[in-house]
Amino acid sequence: MKINERWEELKEESNANIQSEEGILKRQTRSIQTEGHFGDIKENESFRRFNYRSKEKVYKEFMLYAIGRNILKYHRFLHGEIKKYEGKKAQEAA
Structure with a gap:
């Protein structure tokens, strides 16, 4: 078995980005965007x-x-x- 050091570095960098204040704000915004658009398309535009x-x-x-x-x-x-x-x-x- 071999540990990929580059993978571990990228994983840590990604986790740091996600946990940063900017990352938290982006996650809050993104979590509601997609669902809202599909809901709007289905209900308001009657696209079924x-x-x-x-x-x-x-x-x-x-x-x-x-x-x-x-x-x-x-x-x-x-x-x-x-x-x-x-x-x-x-x-x-x-």
Whole structure:
């Protein structure tokens, strides 16, 4: 058996990044982002099924949907309906 020293170094560096204050804030933000988007797509946009069945066609359909959703989000941002996300402030994070 052999211990990979480089792997151990990378593992320690990764753990330090995760446990840092910045890492904790990023994890808090990321933990809610994806679930919120999929929930919004399902409930508010009534997107429940794909029209196609093959893996390639489903991928293309979802990418087109995501592009359209991002264009709509950008449009709302330009017209002031959405404000730029600045992240949590130090007081809110504690």
